């Protein structure tokens with residue numbers, strides 16, 4: 324017989340309900356502010372207020388942690404530990420599930436719940452009784468009663484393609500005139516007709532377009548797909564400002580690789596107003612089935628959910644694979660131990676406890692630099708990182724050499740608990756082919772096209788990073804990787820600086836023979852001094868590399884080049900990098916506010 328009085332049971336339920344309500348209120352506040360920021364992005368685009376657009380996109384990244392912190396504080400102020408027993412916590416989750424019925428963002432709210440609970444509860448509680456290891460509330464059919472439908476459907480057969488396309492664009496009600504919308508619509512029609520490549524329009528022929536535009540830096544992007552019979556053609560139409568400040572359609576992008584690069588993990592998150600984000604993700608996945616849901620949530624600015632989903636995918640991958648974690652191929656880092664699971668396209672990075680000379684950094688500084696990159700516009704040239712604490716790995720899957728290395732160089736971060744290895748802090752990042760390995764293999768295979776492409780892309784990456792006010796610090800090839808789309812991306816952030824903090828100098832002339840013969844610099848070197856003339860010493864050792872480097876990027880070896888680019892930033896010039904190939908554009912680059920473009924890779928590599 325149960326001898327417990329009814330009163331304490333009721334009381335615990337009330338605490339549990341109130342706790343669940345407090346957490347959901349915290350999430351709802353978060354998502355309201357998130358949506359307000361995306362509304363503001365439309366205004367900033369219309370007013371060409373690029374600085375505010377960028378500042379607010381950056382500020383939005385911190386919203387989530389701020390709301391989680393507020394919520395944890397509220398609960399800690401309201402309740403003492405004794406109130407929140409295990410039984411109460413179990414009930415909190417059940418009440419929370421009840422509150423999520425009819426909620427439009429349940430998957431995000433569940434992850435918010437996890438974030439709050441994981442700050443309060445010990446790791447031992449991180450299982451499905453207490454947190455949402457598995458989702459409890461379905462996101463299916465949430466888009467059946469939104470106030471604005473996720474996507475709109477248009478039927479060109481009724482009014483013709485020209486009128487339909489024009490209506491699609493004007494339905495976004497952008498508060499700024501187009502230079503010549505009819506002209507641009509004709510250009511878009513040509514691309515559409517080329518892509519469909521048929522005169523036969525099937526009865527189901529339609530254009531589906533997401534109801535809100537995607538904003539990022541100086542661009543607004545219309546995202547949709549054309550359906551004709553059983554064929555689907557995903558597309559993105561970028562809308563930009565021209566030099567007179569009028570709107571133009573800049574391109575009609577259809578190629579899947581181009582879309583993948585536009586939505587890449589190496590770029591800043593889009594600002595998109597979404598009532599039902601899961602429906603946006605479902606739509607986007609139909610355009611890019613190869614992109615995991617985690618990555619799509621992340622690129623939409625819902626990076627915490629992206630991170631949560633990524634972790635679930637990772638656990639599933641572990642269960643369905645049998646290979647071992649090993650030290651990542653390439654030159655070992657002085658700051659990080661980097662390891663990988665060959666069957667999984669990511670690397671895991673752990674900060675070492677001590678850094679050998681010449682590194683002069685600290686653990687806190689390394690984390691600061693990685694955070695800087697998280698918050699910065701990565702311009703397609705820096706990999707996004709997911710930061711985790713207390714990740715449990717199965718001990719049996721660690722190669723002995725790796726475990727020995729981790730225990731040797733990062734003992735404060737690595738713990739063995741039973742059959743698990745707990746890593747207290749780590750970054751996860753997309754795996755690439757380190758550029759030094761890529762170049763050596765191109766050299767070994769006498770593949771000149773690949774060699775030239777690697778060097779061309781390397782220089783372009785640096786030049787685009789400069790535009791984003793980023794100086795990589797350590798420019799060795801080993802700190803860059805080549806993505807599956809053959810783009811070169813930077814991934815080693817511990818020496819990163821703002822270009823505007825660097826002092827680009829010319830090496831002074833030696834004043835006498837002694838100075839001329841000296842192995843050490845005879846001139847004083849301050850902390851932020853950079854001597855571009857010296858880059859050649861460590862970048863041009865290989866004659867073939869040297870040939871292509873000097874052909875495409877000799878300017879990177881001059882102080883004037885760096886200084887001029889720095890001056891442009893200081894003058895308030897806001898550079899944006901075209902996130903799609905130049906040849907996709909309807910007209911000459913000089914016509915729009917986005918000016919820099921990366922040349923296309925040679926056909927052999929494309």
Ligand SMILES: Nc1ncnc2c1ncn2[C@@H]1O[C@H](COP(=O)(O)OP(=O)(O)OP(=O)(O)O)[C@@H](O)[C@H]1O
Nearest residue numbers: 652653654656657658659661753754755757801815
């Ligand atoms: N995203 C990645 N994909 C593939 N390999 C990677 C990746 N990140 C790092 N590596 C591998 O791990 C090595 C060390 O990584 P990283 O450069 O980030 O460490 P580090 O300690 O900061 O290096 P450094 O001593 O140059 O500061 C790289 O040289 C490369 O071989």
